[in-house]
Amino acid sequence: MARITQQNKEETKASIIKESFKLFSDLGYSKTNTKIIAQRCNIAEGTIFNYFATKDDILIAVFEELSLQPDLTETPSSIHPVDVIIDILIIPLRKLNRIPKQFVIDIMISVMKLSRKNNTLLHTLLALDMSYVKKAEEKMNVLLKFESNGMNAKLLSEILYATVTTEYLLYTFDEFMSFDKFESAIRNKLQLLIKPYL
Numbered sequence: 001m002a003r004i005t006q007q008n009k010e011e012t013k014a015s016i017i018k019e020s021f022k023l024f025s026d027l028g029y030s031k032t033n034t035k036i037i038a039q040r041c042n043i044a045e046g047t048i049f050n051y052f053a054t055k056d057d058i059l060i061a062v063f064e065e066l067s068l069q070p071d072l073t074e075t076p077s078s079i080h081p082v083d084v085i086i087d088i089l090i091i092p093l094r095k096l097n098r099i100p101k102q103f104v105i106d107i108m109i110s111v112m113k114l115s116r117k118n119n120t121l122l123h124t125l126l127a128l129d130m131s132y133v134k135k136a137e138e139k140m141n142v143l144l145k146f147e148s149n150g151m152n153a154k155l156l157s158e159i160l161y162a163t164v165t166t167e168y169l170l171y172t173f174d175e176f177m178s179f180d181k182f183e184s185a186i187r188n189k190l191q192l193l194i195k196p197y198l
Helices: 006-027 034-041 055-068 081-096 101-117 120-143 153-173 179-197
Strands: none
Touching: 006 034, 006 055, 006 101, 034 055, 055 101, 081 120, 081 153, 081 179, 101 120, 101 153, 120 153, 153 179
């Protein structure tokens, strides 16, 4: 019997993630099962469960893999202070634009379901989002002027994030809206929110 090396294990896990991504994108999450994934990977279905406890866990691994890939569209829109701040919140969403909307919805649903059992993943994803909010806050402290009206960089960055998140959810469930249209609309809204502090 051939010995399974650490490299074999890593290659098998990478294959499961890669083929699952293709299947989730092509067939949809609900129509993809572990048997189909195993066939694509040329492994026994039971082997998958040596790496992932559930199909939801595979979906999350696919999402984590996507989030680690470099974004080819990280070029700033301009050097204008407003665009610099907005880009911090918009550019990460461009990565999600590389996958079908339904797949994004499946990821959201799975994260919420899994968070009932183990909220570590949800906290990890929220920490990533909060890192963008913090980065926007830091830029605002340098580029914007806040007077004593109660508004500050921290509060404004949280408002911008909430606006982007809400608009992104609406975009995700609108099958006819393109990402370019979403980005243009959200840029206009964020510009209006930032403008009083230039």
